[in-house]
Amino acid sequence: MKASLQWLRELAQLDTDPTVEEVSQALTGLGLEVEAVQAVGRIDPKVVVVEVQSIEPHPSDPKLGLVRVVTGQDSVTLVSRVPQQLSVGDQLVWAPPGAHIQDVDASKPQVVQTREFSGVPSPGMLCSESMLGLTESTELWRLNGGHPGGDKHNPNPVHGTPIQEAARTQDHILEIGLTPNRPDALGHVGIARELCIRFNTPFQIPHYDSQSLEAFAKTEKGIPVRLRAPDACPRYWAATLEGVAVGPSSSPVRRRLHSLGVRPISNVVDATNLVWLQWGLPVHAFDADKVQGEICVRYATEGETLATLDDQVRILESQDLLIADSHSPIALAGVMGGKASEVTASTTRVILEAAYFTPQGIRRTSKRLGLHTEASHRFERGVDPLGPHHAVSAGLQWITRLAGGELQAATFAQAETQAEPTSIQVSIPRAFERMGKPLDRNTMEQVLRALGCTIENPIAGETPSAGDVWHVRPPSWRPDLRRQEDVVEEWMRVVGYDHFQGVLPAPMPAVSLPAHDAQPGKLGQTTPRTFGFARRVRTAMVSLGFHEAISYAFVADSALTRARVPTNAVTLQNPLSEERSVLRTSLLPGLLESAQRGLRHQRVRVDLFEWGTVFHTRDASADNPLPVERVHLAFLMVGDRGDWFRQGSPVDFFDGKGVVESLLQRTIPSFDLRTLQWALPTTDGRIPWFHPNQSARISDAHGNTLGSCGTIHPEVAAEHDLPSAIYGELEIEGILRLEQGCGPPTLEPLPRFPSTSRDVAVLIKKSVTLEELRCSISQINIPWKRTVRLFDVYEGDQIEQGYRSIALRITYQNPDQTLAEQDVDQAHGRLMEHLKNALGVRFR
Amino acid sequence: MNSSADTPGASGPLEATLASERERAVTVFQGIQDEAELRRVRATFLGGKGSIKDLMKQIPSVEKERRKEMGRSINALKQWVEQQFDTALAALHHARLEQALGASVDITWPGRTPATGALHPLTQVTQELVDVFSTLGFDVAEGPQVDLYEYNFDKLAFPPDHPATDMQDSFFVRTDAPKTLLRTHTSTIQVREMLSRKPPLAIVSPGAVYRRDDDVTHSPMFMQLEGLWVDKKVSFTHLRGVLDAFAQSFFGPEVGVRLRPSYFPFVEPGAEVDIACIFCKPWERNAKRTAQCRICKGSGWLEILGCGMVHPEVFEHVGYDPEQYSGFAFGLGIDRIAMLRYQITDIRLLYENDVRFLEQF
Numbered sequence A: 001m002k003a004s005l006q007w008l009r010e011l012a013q014l015d016t017d018p019t020v021e022e023v024s025q026a027l028t029g030l031g032l033e034v035e036a037v038q039a040v041g042r043i044d045p046k047v048v049v050v051e052v053q054s055i056e057p058h059p060s061d062p063k064l065g066l067v068r069v070v071t072g073q074d075s076v077t078l079v080s081r082v083p084q085q086l087s088v089g090d091q092l093v094w095a096p097p098g099a100h101i102q103d104v105d106a107s108k109p110q111v112v113q114t115r116e117f118s119g120v121p122s123p124g125m126l127c128s129e130s131m132l133g134l135t136e137s138t139e140l141w142r143l144n145g146g147h148p149g150g151d152k153h154n155p156n157p158v159h160g161t162p163i164q165e166a167a168r169t170q171d172h173i174l175e176i177g178l179t180p181n182r183p184d185a186l187g188h189v190g191i192a193r194e195l196c197i198r199f200n201t202p203f204q205i206p207h208y209d210s211q212s213l214e215a216f217a218k219t220e221k222g223i224p225v226r227l228r229a230p231d232a233c234p235r236y237w238a239a240t241l242e243g244v245a246v247g248p249s250s251s252p253v254r255r256r257l258h259s260l261g262v263r264p265i266s267n268v269v270d271a272t273n274l275v276w277l278q279w280g281l282p283v284h285a286f287d288a289d290k291v292q293g294e295i296c297v298r299y300a301t302e303g304e305t306l307a308t309l310d311d312q313v314r315i316l317e318s319q320d321l322l323i324a325d326s327h328s329p330i331a332l333a334g335v336m337g338g339k340a341s342e343v344t345a346s347t348t349r350v351i352l353e354a355a356y357f358t359p360q361g362i363r364r365t366s367k368r369l370g371l372h373t374e375a376s377h378r379f380e381r382g383v384d385p386l387g388p389h390h391a392v393s394a395g396l397q398w399i400t401r402l403a404g405g406e407l408q409a410a411t412f413a414q415a416e417t418q419a420e421p422t423s424i425q426v427s428i429p430r431a432f433e434r435m436g437k438p439l440d441r442n443t444m445e446q447v448l449r450a451l452g453c454t455i456e457n458p459i460a461g462e463t464p465s466a467g468d469v470w471h472v473r474p475p476s477w478r479p480d481l482r483r484q485e486d487v488v489e490e491w492m493r494v495v496g497y498d499h500f501q502g503v504l505p506a507p508m509p510a511v512s513l514p515a516h517d518a519q520p521g522k523l524g525q526t527t528p529r530t531f532g533f534a535r536r537v538r539t540a541m542v543s544l545g546f547h548e549a550i551s552y553a554f555v556a557d558s559a560l561t562r563a564r565v566p567t568n569a570v571t572l573q574n575p576l577s578e579e580r581s582v583l584r585t586s587l588l589p590g591l592l593e594s595a596q597r598g599l600r601h602q603r604v605r606v607d608l609f610e611w612g613t614v615f616h617t618r619d620a621s622a623d624n625p626l627p628v629e630r631v632h633l634a635f636l637m638v639g640d641r642g643d644w645f646r647q648g649s650p651v652d653f654f655d656g657k658g659v660v661e662s663l664l665q666r667t668i669p670s671f672d673l674r675t676l677q678w679a680l681p682t683t684d685g686r687i688p689w690f691h692p693n694q695s696a697r698i699s700d701a702h703g704n705t706l707g708s709c710g711t712i713h714p715e716v717a718a719e720h721d722l723p724s725a726i727y728g729e730l731e732i733e734g735i736l737r738l739e740q741g742c743g744p745p746t747l748e749p750l751p752r753f754p755s756t757s758r759d760v761a762v763l764i765k766k767s768v769t770l771e772e773l774r775c776s777i778s779q780i781n782i783p784w785k786r787t788v789r790l791f792d793v794y795e796g797d798q799i800e801q802g803y804r805s806i807a808l809r810i811t812y813q814n815p816d817q818t819l820a821e822q823d824v825d826q827a828h829g830r831l832m833e834h835l836k837n838a839l840g841v842r843f844r
Numbered sequence B: 001m002n003s004s005a006d007t008p009g010a011s012g013p014l015e016a017t018l019a020s021e022r023e024r025a026v027t028v029f030q031g032i033q034d035e036a037e038l039r040r041v042r043a044t045f046l047g048g049k050g051s052i053k054d055l056m057k058q059i060p061s062v063e064k065e066r067r068k069e070m071g072r073s074i075n076a077l078k079q080w081v082e083q084q085f086d087t088a089l090a091a092l093h094h095a096r097l098e099q100a101l102g103a104s105v106d107i108t109w110p111g112r113t114p115a116t117g118a119l120h121p122l123t124q125v126t127q128e129l130v131d132v133f134s135t136l137g138f139d140v141a142e143g144p145q146v147d148l149y150e151y152n153f154d155k156l157a158f159p160p161d162h163p164a165t166d167m168q169d170s171f172f173v174r175t176d177a178p179k180t181l182l183r184t185h186t187s188t189i190q191v192r193e194m195l196s197r198k199p200p201l202a203i204v205s206p207g208a209v210y211r212r213d214d215d216v217t218h219s220p221m222f223m224q225l226e227g228l229w230v231d232k233k234v235s236f237t238h239l240r241g242v243l244d245a246f247a248q249s250f251f252g253p254e255v256g257v258r259l260r261p262s263y264f265p266f267v268e269p270g271a272e273v274d275i276a277c278i279f280c281k282p283w284e285r286n287a288k289r290t291a292q293c294r295i296c297k298g299s300g301w302l303e304i305l306g307c308g309m310v311h312p313e314v315f316e317h318v319g320y321d322p323e324q325y326s327g328f329a330f331g332l333g334i335d336r337i338a339m340l341r342y343q344i345t346d347i348r349l350l351y352e353n354d355v356r357f358l359e360q361f
Ligand SMILES: [Zn+2]
Pocket: B277, B278, B279, B280, B281, B290, B293, B294, B295, B296, B297, B298, B299, B300, B301
C-alpha cells in the first residue's frame, strides 16, 4: 500500500508536526511496516510560475509564436509551438536556462538551455507536468482556473513563485508492507487513524453531508436494486448522477494519483480511485445510460460470459458473484467492471455503486480468473461492512467536484439479517498473564477508545473498565478483532513491544512424556529423530575428505530417467518449471548434476556427499496418506586420485567400498565390518545406474538392505559428461538400526608379544574370490590368531590365462607368548599345503 | 734455578721430540675425510708403537729430579693429541651430517594437503542454532516434508480461503489422498508434536521448506528453524527473554533485539524480530558507519525472525486447553542467517553445490 504523507497529514490533523522519519517509525512500531520512503515532486526552485503578457507572431515561422511572460520582477520572450492555445493572463510554468528538470521517463535530470527557433532565441521553456516528472501529461501546465485541466480550487499564485511552493508538489510516498489482517489500513483514513493513536490526537472521521443522499434513498425514485445473494452482498448503494462532464481531472488530483502509482484516466474514474485510496473501500461507476432496467446482485449461471474492462471475455461459474441489469451482467462484483457499461468521454449520467461483498467469494473468483485488482485485494481481506455509506458519500463528493453533475436518485438495499459484531469478553488478569506484566487500566481504556472500540458495561452503575472482565465491542472496520488475544495484541502494539522486557522462562523438564493418544494413522509415519546421528555421519564424511552438498528436492522427470533411478516419483501439481516438477527418488541425479558442474570448472576431482530425503509414491495399502519419505546418505567421487607430486589414476569401486567401511567404522566404532554383506548384483537384479560388474548391494548380517555402492554405469556417466564416477547410497534407517544393535566399543587388549609375518605370492584362478581364500585360511587349525592382508595383484602376460597372481602377508599372533620361528614355519607350511589342496593355488 | 726443560734452547733430545710431536698433532689430523684414517693417525701418537709410548720409555733416562716433570709434559702432550683428535673427529661427523642433510627444499612449493572436506554452510549454521537452543532447553523434532494441507494451514489457524495463505504460496502434490503439499514451514512438526505429546514441551524443528518463489533472495526450497514453547503461564516477556538470550549467544553479547508488531495467523500477538546490525555494530555508536552500512541500509537493524504467542485456536485444534496452557513460537530462515553471516548475496549459490563455493566454509 502506497500512502501520501501530505494526504495523511491532511486527514490526521496532528497536533504536532512529525517528520517523515517519525511518521515511518510510528507506523512501523504499530505493525504497519514502512518498507520504503520515496520523496516526490522536488522541483528546482528556479522553475517558477509566470503569467502571459502578450502573444505575437514569429517573424519568419507562421507556426510559432512569441510569448512574453512576466517572471516576477522581469519578463522574457519565449518561442511557443502552440501559441493558439495561449491567452493573455494564463498562468504557466517556466524553466529558465540553467534550471535542472527531470522528465517523468528520464533516468537523470537535464539542464535547461536557451534554444533558437528560426532565428529567435528562446530563453528556457514552458513546462508540462511530465517535463517536471509529476505526471504523464504532456499538455502545457496551466495553473489558473477556468481552463480545461485548470484547477479552479487553487487560488491563482503570484508569478515568480517557485512552482514547487505554488503547487505544493513536494510529498513523501510511504511504501507500507501491510499484513493481510489489516484491511482497515488499505486506505489513507485507516492509516491516519493509526497516526492519531500514536501522536495522541483525537481522530476526526472525514464528514460528508449525506442528508440529500439519505433523503433520496427514502424515495422510490432510484434504480431498483435486488440482492439475490444476500450472504455474499448484504449491503448495496446505487446513486445516480446527471449532468456529469467527463474529462481530465485537475492537476493536483492527477499528481496525487500518479505519485501513488495509479494512472489518471478521467475525472469520474479518478474519483472512484480516490475513494479506495482514501477509505480502502472500492466503488464503481457505471454509465447509467448503458444500464437497463434494474440492478441485480446475483451468482452467475454456469457458462455465462462477461467482457471486463481489460477487454477479456470471462467465462463464469456458478460461484462467481455478478452485478447484472435486466438484460445481462454489467460487472464482476468486487473484482472488475464490465466493458459495456464503462464510463466514456460521452457519458453524462453515472451510477455510483458502493457495496459490501464478503471476502471468500471475491477471493475465489479473483483467484480462479487470475484477476487481482485493487478492489478484489480489499474485498478479499474484508472491508468495513458499514463502509459503503462513507464510500458512496465520498464518491459523490469527488465526482461532483471533479466532473460536476448532480445527484438525482439513490437506492440503498440491504439484506434482512445483518451479521452483528459481537462484543469480546476480556479477562484482565489473563491479559496481564499473557503480556507478562500489568498495564495501567486508564491507558488500556484510552487505547481501546482511540481504536474505535466501545467498552460495554454489563453491570449497571459500574464504570465499564473497573471489573476484571471487560466487554469490548470492536469497530466495524476491524474484522480481525475477534478474541481476547486480539484485544491483548492491540494493547501491546499501541503501548509498544519495547515496553515488555525479556525474562527467561522456568526451565522445562528435559524429557516430556509422549501421550500417543492421538490417532497414529492420521499422523502418518513417525519420523525417526536423526539430527544427532546426522551430525556424526556428516562429521565422518567431512573427515573422509568430502564436501557436503544440499540439492533441491525437486528435479526434472528427465533427470530421473537420465540417471536411471526409480521413476515412481511424487509429482507436483503446480511446479515452477518442468526442471523442478517431481520429487527426487534418489540423491543421485542432484549429485551427478553438481559433479558435472564441478568438472566444467576444471576440477580434476570432485568428492561430494549429501544427507537428504528421497520420496516415493504412497503405498496404496498403507494407512499413511502421505508419500513415503526416506533419509539417505549418498556420496559421489569423480576424477583422479593424483596431485602435483603423484601420478593419478581414476577412482574405482574400491575407493567407494573404503568410504562405506570407514564411514561405518567412524560412526559405529563397535560395528564389526566383517559382518557387512557385499553382494554383486545378479544378472536379473542389476542396479540400473551401476556398472553391473563393479557394484554391490550392501546388507547387514541378517540380510537387511543398507544400500549399494559401485561404479556409475559408463553410459550414465557419459550422459552427464563425467569420466568414471563412484557412487554409494545408504539408507539411514538401516544404519540407525545397526547402530542401535551395537553398544559402545569394548576394548580389545593390546597384544603384549610381537607378531610374526610371512609373505606369500600365489597364483590363483580368477574365479576364486579373496573372501574364499580368506575363509580357507581361517579354517585351518592353527591355535593362533591370523590376519591376511592383500598387498599386490598382478594379471598380465607373464601369468597363465584365467589366473592372477596375488601377494599376501599373513600375520600370526599368539596373545600369550612370542612365537618361535620354527613353529611359525611349520604352521605356515601346513597352511600353504591346505590352500594348494582346497583351492588349487600354486606358489610362485 | 731453572730446569733446562723450561728454557728454550736448553732442551735435550726428549724435549725436542715433545715439541715436534705437539706441532705434528696440530696439523696431522686436518683434512682427513675418513674416521679410520683419523684413528690410524691417532695411533701414531697413542698406539702401542706410538711416539708417546716411545717418550714414556725414555723417562728413566732422564735425571731423577726431572722425571716427574717429564711425565707431566708427556701427559700434557697426550691430552693435547686427544683434544686434536676429538676436534677433528667432531668436524668430520659434522661435515658428514651436513652432507647427509642435503640441500634445503624449496619451501614455497605447495603443501601436500590431506583430503579435507567441509560441511555445507547451511548445515554449519543449523548445527550452531540447534546448539544454542538446546542450551536454552529446547529439544529437536523432525517430521515429513510432504504433509497434509490440514497440518500446514488449518491446524495452524489459517482462516480458510484467506489471503494469509498467499504469504506462503504452496507446491501441491498430485495424490489421491487428502490435499497434500510440500510443507511451507516446519510448523507442521509442531502440530505433529503437539498431537502426539502432552504439554509442557519445548522443541525446535530445523528442516527444508518449500514456497513458490524464485529470485535472488528467494529460493523455492529453503531451510527453516522453528521453535515452540508450551507451558502454563507462558508470557510474551518469556518469548522476549528467549530471543534476547538467543541473539546474545548466537550473534554476540552486545547484540540486542527489537520486536515490531506483525501478523502470522498462528500467533497472537505476532512480531517481526530485528537484531542490531552485526556489520555496522550500532552499539559502538559510530553513526557514520551505520549511515553508510549497505547490509542494514543505514537502519542499524536486520530482520531475522518472526514470532508470537501461540494462537489459542491452534491449541484448540491439537487438543490443548488454551485456558490452561499458553506458549510462544518463532521461526527463522537459516538461509537468511547464513547469507548475512557469510555475506552471500545470491541465495541460489546455496543449492548449486559448486565446489569453489563449498570449500570456502
Ligand atoms: Zn548495518
